[in-house]
Amino acid sequence: MTRFKELDPILHSQLRLAVISLLIGTEAAEFTYIREQTGATAGNLSIQITKLKDAGYIEVTKKFRNNYPQTLCSITTLGREKFTDYVNDLKDYLSPE
Amino acid sequence: MENEEKMMTGEESLRIISEMINKTKFDIRQGSFYLLFWGWLIFTCSLSEYLILRFTDYAHHYYVWFLAIPGVFVSMLYGFVKGRKAKVHTYTGTLYKWIWMGFLISAIVLFIVHSKSMGTVSPYILLLAGFPTFVSGFLIKFKPLIAGGISFWIIALIIYFVGPSFASLGTAVAMLAGYLIPGYMLKNRVDHDAV
Numbered sequence: 230m231t232r233f234k235e236l237d238p239i240l241h242s243q244l245r246l247a248v249i250s251l252l253i254g255t256e257a258a259e260f261t262y263i264r265e266q267t268g269a270t271a272g273n274l275s276i277q278i279t280k281l282k283d284a285g286y287i288e289v290t291k292k293f294r295n296n297y298p299q300t301l302c303s304i305t306t307l308g309r310e311k312f313t314d315y316v317n318d319l320k321d322y323l324s325p326e
Numbered sequence: 327m328e329n330e331e332k333m334m335t336g337e338e339s340l341r342i343i344s345e346m347i348n349k350t351k352f353d354i355r356q357g358s359f360y361l362l363f364w365g366w367l368i369f370t371c372s373l374s375e376y377l378i379l380r381f382t383d384y385a386h387h388y389y390v391w392f393l394a395i396p397g398v399f400v401s402m403l404y405g406f407v408k409g410r411k412a413k414v415h416t417y418t419g420t421l422y423k424w425i426w427m428g429f430l431i432s433a434i435v436l437f438i439v440h441s442k443s444m445g446t447v448s449p450y451i452l453l454l455a456g457f458p459t460f461v462s463g464f465l466i467k468f469k470p471l472i473a474g475g476i477s478f479w480i481i482a483l484i485i486y487f488v489g490p491s492f493a494s495l496g497t498a499v500a501m502l503a504g505y506l507i508p509g510y511m512l513k514n515r516v517d518h519d520a521v
Contacts, residue, residue: 236339243334243342250346255416258350262413266349294410316343322336 236322239284240315244269244277249312252287252304260300278302286311352418357462358513360401360426365505367397369498376494398430422462429458448493452482452500459504470511474504
């Protein structure tokens with residue numbers, strides 16, 4: 230019987246996976262941009278971003294632009310590695326042979 | 327996006343990954359502004375210089391090139407405003423920006439070191455311009471821009487062998503082939519607008 234590796238619980242959630250997938254191809258993205266693209270509510274997105282940040286998968290930088298606060302998110306090296314592992318594990322699930 | 331803890335199937339995970347990655351691709355039409363702006367500016371300058379040389383005895387025909395100085399500021403202002411407004415920064419977009427910034431700096435240095443013999447600078451500028459044009463074409467997978475870069479190199483060689491008399495007209499032709507035609511094709515492109 231084929232034994233599967235457990236999928237990373239941090240990434241195996243709709244919104245967190247969407248955030249990491251958005252950040253994988255970018256240098257940095259604004260919180261408002263991520264909210265627009267994922268269609269998530271600000272509160273829910275904020276909670277999931279904090280979880281990703283606490284796990285060390287993303288970095289969150291707060292700045293000011295034209296006197297308005299701006300939250301920038303970017304993926305870390307660890308986040309990139311974990312995302313690659315997640316995709317590889319997912320491939321194993323979908324085509325175990 | 328629904329409840330974040332909802333269980334996902336493998337197919338759902340793949341769909342989310344694919345959908346989100348597609349959303350962050352670099353919009354290749356962004357580059358068309360610079361191609362059209364500089365294409366028209368340099369085309370106007372070079373054609374004006376050609377007409378002045380061809381039909382008048384005016385000695386200061388090179389004055390037309392001073393139009394490029396406000397052009398640099400307009401370009402920088404446009405890039406600055408666009409950059410400030412951008413909510414996402416892609417690697418392709420950043421690479422694209424710095425390749426052209428490197429070209430701009432190289433061109434300024436070339437103008438300074440060549441200031442005493444401006445009449446012969448055209449092939450070198452085209453040689454330089456061919457590089458970012460060619461590389462940008464590959465970066466955004468857009469063949470007309472790759473061909474545009476190659477056309478700059480060919481026209482640079484023709485100007486070198488024919489002589490300075492062909493420099494103004496050759497530069498105008500290069501702007502058509504290298505910037506304006508690819509620029510309009512890029513602007514109007516709708517079928518494949520991101521990389």
